[in-house]
Amino acid sequence: MTPISPTSRTDLDALLLQPVRLFIACLLADTSWRSQLAVQQALGLPTPDLELHIQFLRAAGYLQCRAEPRELRLTPLGLNRLLEHIDALKTVAATAGALVAEVRAVLSPESPP
Numbered sequence: 042m043t044p045i046s047p048t049s050r051t052d053l054d055a056l057l058l059q060p061v062r063l064f065i066a067c068l069l070a071d072t073s074w075r076s077q078l079a080v081q082q083a084l085g086l087p088t089p090d091l092e093l094h095i096q097f098l099r100a101a102g103y104l105q106c107r108a109e110p111r112e113l114r115l116t117p118l119g120l121n122r123l124l125e126h127i128d129a130l131k132t133v134a135a136t137a138g139a140l141v142a143e144v145r146a147v148l149s150p151e152s153p154p
Contacts, residue, residue, distance in 0.1 A: 052129035054122050056101055061086065061094050066103065066123045069115040077111040 057063045061084065068080050081091050095113065098104035103119030106112070115123070 052125055053133070054126040054129075056097060056103070057123065057126045059094070059097075061090075062098060063123075063126070065091075065094055065098065065113075066115055066119060069104070069113060070120060070123060072115050072117070072120055074107065074112040074114045077106075077113050080113060 057066060064084060065080060068083055069075055077091070077095075081088065084091065086094075095104060095106065098119065099106060101119075103116055103122060105114050105116055
């Protein structure tokens with residue numbers, strides 16, 4: 042059976058496990074300033090919801106904000122954590138895929154799919 046690596050769980054960033062925060066970070070991955078409105082439109086979120094996620098990312102040091110015009114950008118720390126998180130997600134997904142393949146391989150032909 043495929044070994045399950047506990048290290049991939051520690052590499053996952055708890056803040057970025059929330060999909061909206063992950064997608065905000067992805068939209069800002071080039072680390073250049075982007076209007077908050079553009080991010081909001083891309084995600085289809087109401088302003089209060091987006092503001093809440095921005096507060097979490099700012100508090101962690103992942104995001105910088107400018108007041109006028111309202112702009113956002115990912116910090117170097119935010120970019121590093123995003124890339125580490127994506128690598129950990131790939132490891133988790135690959136392990137899950139291998140486990141499913143192994144379990145399905147031992148199913149008898151009479152077992153339902």
